[in-house]
Amino acid sequence: MHSVAVLPPPTRYSALPVVWIEAMDDAATKKNYVSISRTKIKVAGLNSESINPGYCCKRCAKKRKTSCLPQEIVFKILLHFPAQIVHDVMRHVCKEWNFMIRSKSFIYDHLRNSTRGVILENWNEPRHGIYVEMQRGCLEIRRFETGFEHVVGSSCNGLVLGVGFLDRPILFVMNPLTKQRAILPSLVMKGYHRDFSLAFVEASMKYKVVHTHGKTPHGVKTQIAVLTIRVDKVWRHIDIQHISLPAREALMSSPLVTGGYMHWICGTYILTMNVETEFIYQFPIPPLPEYSGRYLPMGCNLSFIHKSSRYTRDVWEMNPETGEWTVLFKFDLEPLSYKFKDLRCKDEEAVIPLGWLAGGEVFLFSCLQRICITYNVRTRETQSFELENYHYEPHSQPHVNSLVWLE
Template sequence: MVRKRKSGAVLAVADEPMSSNPYICHSCKRCARKRKTRYLPQDIVFQFLSRLPAQLLHDVVRHVCREWSLVIRSPNFIHHHLRNSTGGLIVQDQHSPRNGFYVEMRRGCLEICNFDCGFDGLVWSSCNGLVVFSALNNFNTLYVSNPLTKQKTNLPPYRTRKGDYSALGIALVEASMKYKVVHARGKYFFPNQIAVLTIGLDKVWRHINVKHLLLPNESLVICWPLVTGGYVHWMSEYIVLTLNVETEIVRRFPVPPIPNVRGKYLAMDSHLSFVYNSDECHMDVWQMNSITGEWTLLLSFDSKPLIHTFKGMFPEFSNSVRPLCWLVARKVLVFSDDLDRRCWIAYDVKASLVQLFEFNKDESYHFRAHVNSLVWLK
């Protein structure tokens, strides 16, 4: 039997014996008895599967046949699929973190789906689909997991002193393809030490002292670090500390050259960005070179459609709208109102298009930038 497209083009026909090629998808038993195999070329199958969402591949497609399952589990496919994947957000209810939402932009439209993280803990940082999280009510018990595949591994315990504040990040060293978890801690929100652990290699944490990078009477507030490629950043009103996860060297960089800096630092692919209101109707985006610390003005965009949307939804709106994260780097920003977090807005800064998404206003939500992937540790 030959299946044709409406145009009449033949999909594939073969009258040869069954092949041992692991990428061939065999047809039904009836055709097999006739020693006929209908298949698509290996490269077409590879490219077709790589364009499907990771959740669909894991939940459905890998169960279609053994050959497709082998393709989907191959390291080359996982790496290729990750490179072509778009980012999104994991949104968790802080009181019930296991069942959350995954928000992403596909074909120019917002897609929101229910998402079972597979663990009862809040995601603190994410890299290439892997997340680091702690057990509920026990910050010293740390794990790395892929929330999609539900694979999980324990990290060596990291004991914090009473009164210490902690912040976690996870990043990839591309040269070795090893992942590292970074842990900053300090008294009264001021970091005095950064600890690093290579997943799968280290049994104990290595410590990096950063006190020498701070001037006398200068302190850096411990915030949740922003991970951009192979770099982890901590920011304050006056400086940026940047850790190169490959060399494990921390450098001190200046903030953007803007008078009276007031804005939001956001991770933007492999760059640290800074978004701020240049005037009542415009916002500027600055981008930092993680090697040199040099800041450049990347783009400016009209914020009037965004402000008008918030004013229409919230009559009490008083310019408290803040950017939360990049949903699509350099293109789509997510905003919310500091006074009312029940509604979030995805704003296309180039096309000035607004898309809304809402959650239950009675809940308290925690979010982290994330990309669904099939990546796991070797």
């Protein structure tokens, strides 16, 4: 199993603190965090003693603790804890907290309040990866383990899609944090290309899996099947006859998921699927003279990091409803040129975009496959860490630790 080593921060520029989160010891951690219910806490300028008497659980009600926080305040406090602490510690405090944490309203409020990160996995050893995220200005790195035989192909709201192989392919959805897993209906998978992706339809609060199946090398006879989890018992094929034959080649690529949309990219075409309506639109790529760069999910939209000069990067964003591209901002990597020289690699070959952190404020990229650097495009703060036993560019996937499960 590989590990993560943190490199010394740059001396010429300020650096963000890095925290390596080891597996928590339940007894010790619980002792520290459960004490929150026994202390006076300030929330939005209010002291617990200034709040009208209320009880967060039956145990406190029996003891008539007038300084106990009402459930509404406890609800808001728990939203600010990381999902791992809420799941491993807070839900064990009492039955009332556990009931609150398991409610759909808390789960999705917590999801909306959570910080998105990026999964990094080794192609040669996908069972053990890491999860990188920014928490209150601090770069945190956690172990990420799914037990999958292959790298995570798709992630949505904390759920990941996996394919296992016994006597036949088995497709399942899993929450790596809670370890909950559900097997999906089987589907015959033959051909040149097979790909599965997971997306969320906010209007119906349902999750859908989209399967692209190419019968020929160039996608001419490609089919797309859709399964609404917990609704459909069999896969449904959707009509793609309106897509031009040259554009169908894009379906042979792995899609990028942004919110309720999926994007297949190839050549001069982008095929964008509205997962709610299950209709696929054909859009052009950004209007640029040269296409040196990489497409990355950026929140609910698709972004393109364009290399406009040796150090300058332009960030484009696409409107998934209209296909219109706009330039969001530009950032300069020249302050990192000394690091590129220390690594003895050419600037043109150094920057491999991996994803966005902190809502698109922090750029994560790799150098020489094993060195990862975060760069705050606003403050120019940097930090770096090393991936051991990585001989290729790491596989990256946007992700968020959450309590979400399928109901």
